Amino acid sequence: MARDAGLEELLREELGGLPGLSEKAMFGGLAFLLNGNLLCGAREDGMLVRLGKSNDGWALELPGVVQMISGGRAMQGWVRADARVYGENALRKRLLDAALGYVQTLQVKYQDRT
Numbered sequence: 001m002a003r004d005a006g007l008e009e010l011l012r013e014e015l016g017g018l019p020g021l022s023e024k025a026m027f028g029g030l031a032f033l034l035n036g037n038l039l040c041g042a043r044e045d046g047m048l049v050r051l052g053k054s055n056d057g058w059a060l061e062l063p064g065v066v067q068m069i070s071g072g073r074a075m076q077g078w079v080r081a082d083a084r085v086y087g088e089n090a091l092r093k094r095l096l097d098a099a100l101g102y103v104q105t106l107q108v109k110y111q112d113r114t
Contacts, residue, residue: 003029007042007086014096015039020108036109039099047086049095052102053077059095077102 008030015021020035029043041048048068051059053076059065064085068078079095086092 002044004042004044007047010086010092011040011042011047011096014092018100034100034103035106037103037106039103040096046080046082047092047095049079049081049099050103051077051079051095051098052105055098055102059098062091065095 011032015032018034021039022033022036024031024033026038027041027043027048029041029048031041031048032039038050040050049059056067056077056079059079059081060067062081062085064082065079068075068080081091081095085095
């Protein structure tokens, strides 16, 4: 899977300066982690967003958002948004704000020291 440099840059602009944020090549794309917990990701096939179980229903109602599938299995609480969604500033921000709201409730795995 090829990376999407444009989407990666959008996510950096949106999340830049956030304490505890780090980046890591994962799953054929670039993952953004907050205090060691996966927050979102960028791949050629869209933006991965972690909303948490039972928090993704509203997002799945949006055209261009589907449940993430990994190894043929639906991943509850994870969605993938296509370019129609992440290309819209308001929708991208809404998804990322929801992801931040969820991931900030998780136990810190590690804090980035950069």
